[in-house]
Amino acid sequence: MHELSNRRIGTKDRIRKICSELKTAEDIAKGKACVYATGSFGRLEASEHSDLDLFIVGKNDGKERKEGKQGSLLNRLDEICIKADLIEVTRREKIQEFSGEGRYLVHYSLDELTKTLGTREDDVTNTFTARLLLLLESRPLLEAQVYRDVTEEVIAAYWGDYEDHKNDFMPAFLANDILRLWRTFCVNYESTTKIVPEEEKAKRKLKNYKLKHSRLLTCYSALLYLLAIYTAKKTVSPANALEMIALTPTERLEWLLEHKQFIEAQSGIQSLLDQYNRFLQTTNREEDALLLEFQKKEWSKERMSEASDFGDKVFAVLNEIGQKNSFHRLLVV
Numbered sequence: 001m002h003e004l005s006n007r008r009i010g011t012k013d014r015i016r017k018i019c020s021e022l023k024t025a026e027d028i029a030k031g032k033a034c035v036y037a038t039g040s041f042g043r044l045e046a047s048e049h050s051d052l053d054l055f056i057v058g059k060n061d062g063k064e065r066k067e068g069k070q071g072s073l074l075n076r077l078d079e080i081c082i083k084a085d086l087i088e089v090t091r092r093e094k095i096q097e098f099s100g101e102g103r104y105l106v107h108y109s110l111d112e113l114t115k116t117l118g119t120r121e122d123d124v125t126n127t128f129t130a131r132l133l134l135l136l137e138s139r140p141l142l143e144a145q146v147y148r149d150v151t152e153e154v155i156a157a158y159w160g161d162y163e164d165h166k167n168d169f170m171p172a173f174l175a176n177d178i179l180r181l182w183r184t185f186c187v188n189y190e191s192t193t194k195i196v197p198e199e200e201k202a203k204r205k206l207k208n209y210k211l212k213h214s215r216l217l218t219c220y221s222a223l224l225y226l227l228a229i230y231t232a233k234k235t236v237s238p239a240n241a242l243e244m245i246a247l248t249p250t251e252r253l254e255w256l257l258e259h260k261q262f263i264e265a266q267s268g269i270q271s272l273l274d275q276y277n278r279f280l281q282t283t284n285r286e287e288d289a290l291l292l293e294f295q296k297k298e299w300s301k302e303r304m305s306e307a308s309d310f311g312d313k314v315f316a317v318l319n320e321i322g323q324k325n326s327f328h329r330l331l332v333v
Helices: 002-021 023-029 076-092 110-114 127-136 144-158 172-193 198-233 238-245 249-257 260-282 287-294 297-322 326-332
Strands: 033-038 053-058 060-064 070-072 106-109 139-142
Touching: 002 076, 002 139, 002 260, 023 033, 023 076, 023 139, 033 076, 033 127, 033 144, 053 070, 053 076, 053 110, 053 127, 053 144, 070 106, 070 110, 106 110, 106 127, 110 127, 110 144, 127 144, 127 172, 127 198, 127 238, 144 172, 144 238, 172 198, 172 326, 198 238, 198 249, 198 260, 198 287, 198 297, 198 326, 249 260, 260 297, 287 297, 297 326
Parallel strands: 053 106
Antiparallel strands: 033 053, 033 139, 060 070
């Protein structure tokens, strides 16, 4: 898996370089807030064409607002200074500009991530996406200890009933949110494709191709990991969840390969890793070049067939690992 290995090494080097240049932001954020990367940087598979998707989360300031949530320890002016440093460093490193002119470079308090869980506000404020990507595909750029504290608090919110069910805890709340994220990705794709002009079909196909590889694996690698733990232990602890968060989606598949209990699924897991490596090779070029390829009928048809096959393989592995237990049933029905 030459491509995946190179991407991991290259991304880690780039993250170290970015972090070393964020001196101003590091001083400001110290003990107050973390900055974490998601997307291809969070998955440790960034190419030279990748942009940098970031979120900022501040520790609670101890001052409860009217809506019952505390604000961030990182004040507004410090937030602006951190964002300015992030923008300057990405430009210096010749990384693509933040999408939407920084519109999605958002700052939340810890309470905003945890106390919106399961509410209507979760979707409106985008805390749902920020929280799920934190758990599924993130890497800290600033304040790793604050990042760790934040992830522990988020997991605690999902594992609220754990103390009463230590021996048979099923992470249904988190699993349902992961499934909801995947469905949201799919719905967003469908809603945009309805209004895309005929001449932009290639963009739709490229987006679909990426959706059915990287987005799908982000969600289902976590579900496979949690399902494997539950199958083996009949429970899933907060510590298990934190171990899952520390792994990238592809590292979760590699973790599964190491467990002989799931030997029947190993050929399918290896096939997923091999195909994902080919996906990374295919997409390792400028978007304009990719769009030209997707305008070729036969080439595009082959890529769409690969995407469908990838989903079939994930489903097969899910069934092998789940062994029709109660958690497996929850994921399917």
